[in-house]
Amino acid sequence: MVADSVAEAGHMAGRHAARVLRDAVAARGTARVLFASAPSQEQLLEELRTADVPWAQVEAFHVDEYIGIDPQAPQAFGRWLATRLFDHVPVDARLIDPSADPSAEAARYADLLRVGPLDLACLGIGVNGHLAFNEPYHWLVDDTVAVREIVLDELSRQQQVDDDCFASLDEVPTSALTVTVPQLLSAATVVVTATGAHKAAAIAGALDPGVKASVPASALQMHDDATLYLDPAAASTPATAEAGSR
Structure with a gap:
């Protein structure tokens, strides 16, 4: 879904998320949600x-966290x-x-998610x-592990x-540490918000038919209830986006 602006894309996604949480609580008495941490989520x-x-x-989780960062640092995703x-x-x-032993923390968090x-x-x-932090070529469509320790791609760090x-x-x-793709997609509903011309190539790769190891977000195609909320720049073709960002 393409909104008129960055702000509208985010607010539309937020309204969608609120409906899902209300419906889950009404149906089951509780709701469980995963959150990404990024400017696109503001x-x-x-x-x-x-x-x-x-x-x-509501019980809330986040999808990734740096290893070794001070939990109170503003850059810490939690x-x-x-x-x-x-x-x-x-x-x-x-x-x-982020201060715990990574292997032990991955196992602990996986257990929480699977409750x-x-x-x-x-x-x-x-x-x-x-x-999340499932990087190109370093993720599995059928991963049986819910949370993994990963080395960050330089583009992700940049x-x-x-x-x-x-x-x-x-x-x-x-x-x-990142929640793996199968665990992310185990959520009944997925709401994705991506904005800005710098995301256009990634969006195009995610929507191009077929799940590709080079584009982890292409796995969204396997989900029956995934909605993308984009602004016009993110929804444009990569060539158009590049020209518009100059």
Whole structure:
């Protein structure tokens, strides 16, 4: 779905997410949701902060976290989500601990995710087509592990600098824990928000028919209830987007 602006794309996605959470609580008494942490999610989270959602019945997770970062650092994804949503609503937020042993933490978080069904995943798409931190060629469509330790692609790390999260590439951590693609797509509904001309090539790759190892986001094609919310720049062809960004 192509919105008129970046803000409208995010708010539309937020309204969609709120409906899913309300419906899950109405049907089952609880809801479980995964959140991505990225600038593309700002308006979605803003919408959710004031939405009519029974947050006390919602259990929230995040999709990835840097290994070794201070949990209170503003770049830590759990902290980023807390400042934008978790600190403002009475949600049960289950965060990845970046200071823990990575193998043990991956296993702990996988166990938490698998306690029950996931109703919703709110995701973005990276400039290299990553989904969470599942990097090109380093993900499995049939992965049996729910959370993995991964080495970050340099493009993913550079994106963090370009998004003004870090001052230089040297400051960006080189590894992270990520929820794997099959676990992400186990959510009953997937709401994806991607904006900006710099995402156009990744969006085109994700939508080009066929699941491709080079574009993890192409796995979204396998989901029966996945909706993409884009602004015009992200929805344009890569050549058009490149010209428009000059």
